[in-house]
Amino acid sequence: MAETSKLKTALGLENLKSLGETLKEVKELQATLNESKEALSKLVEGNPIISKAIANYMDAETLNRLKEGDVTALDKLREKLEQENKTLKEGYTALMEENRQLKDSLLTQTLRQIVADEFERRFPQGGGNSGHRTNVEEAIDRLVANRIDTMLGGGNQPNLTAEEIRKMVAEEVEKGNKNKASPTEIVDNIVGLLTAADQVKQRLNIDQGGGRYLPQMAGGLRSDILKILLEDERERLRMQYEHESQTERNKHLGVLASSVRDNLEDIIAASRDMVKEHRESRNEKGEEEPQSEPEEGYQVKCSLCGEISMFSEKPAGIFECPKCHGKLRLQDKPQKPLPQGPQGVGSTLEI
């Protein structure tokens, strides 16, 4: 028991000792905290920026809390503001447009006024001002009409010449052939081209009888164009026919020449055979070969060189031999009986 109490006492003492140490540590820690608190309070008092930051920190936190709580309200506000901005912009654009139109209108009015004043200055009208505005407008209209008339090729400008029309027709026909258009379409295009100016003038009500093609357009122009096309076509056909006939002719000539060339040997052989057959037939009949040539006319035999010369008429007087150039007087000798040629009787003069 005594040992136990001793042990307990020892343990109690130990515990008390440690407790005393712990208390000592706590006191030291408390003292340190107090010191730091004092230092912090002193620092805060000595430095207002930090104190402000701390205060701000506190405000931001409050604001954040507020923001997180009301995000939807802010979005709605932004949308509303954007819409208002857009409406304002549209209004501004409309105003600008209106302003521009007003400016144009003002400019036109000013120009019109200037033209009217100028016209009035150049062509002063007698009488009151009752018809003044109408006259000016009519004059301006007339000026514009004349200008357009000139631009469209009417007025004092000459009409299209036949050559120009032919050129246009040729171009249009070529274009139509490329596009494989029908002749009717080609003619329609040509008529449209030639009458374009007249049609514009007619629509603008400025055609004062000066139309070049419209008055007789329905029949006249169309038939003229068709005539031109037909003439061209006829010319083309004529040239084609000539070319074909010439080609055919050349072909015939070639065929003819080649047939002669191919048959030349046969022709020669046939000629020889003909002579041979004739000879044989004569020999069979027992006929004699002719001594002299059966010629029409007169033969003169030169007694110097033996050359025989032929004359269609009976020669007389002095004869000059063409070979030896000897001159001889012709004398009629008693005629020898001449062989009967197939073509008639020949006469021979001998010297």
Next chain:
Amino acid sequence: MVTSRQELFVQSYIRRVAERQAKRYISAFCQGMPVQDFRYAAEHDLDVVSNLLRRFLLRPGEEKAARKKVAPYRKLVERLADPDTVTRLFSEVSPEHGKVLQEHRSWLERQIRSGLAALFAT
């Protein structure tokens, strides 16, 4: 009728070409046909041209077609078939044959006449 220089040139050119071709044929003919035979034909007034035409060009049944082919060259043939031209061409190719033709001009004329009549049915 006034003939232009160009037309004259073309006519002359065609004539020269035709003569050149004709001379080739005449040359071949003269080489194959002896002068004696040629002279014999002339002396005995053989109708050589008509016979040859009938045998080679104007065969029975083919006359019409042949005459149609020849018809465009009538002027050319007639010009070439002039007796003087034929004689000249023969003389240039073979003087002996040419001489035969000179001596028997009437036979040559008759041959040409009958040949043209047969060819162009005149």
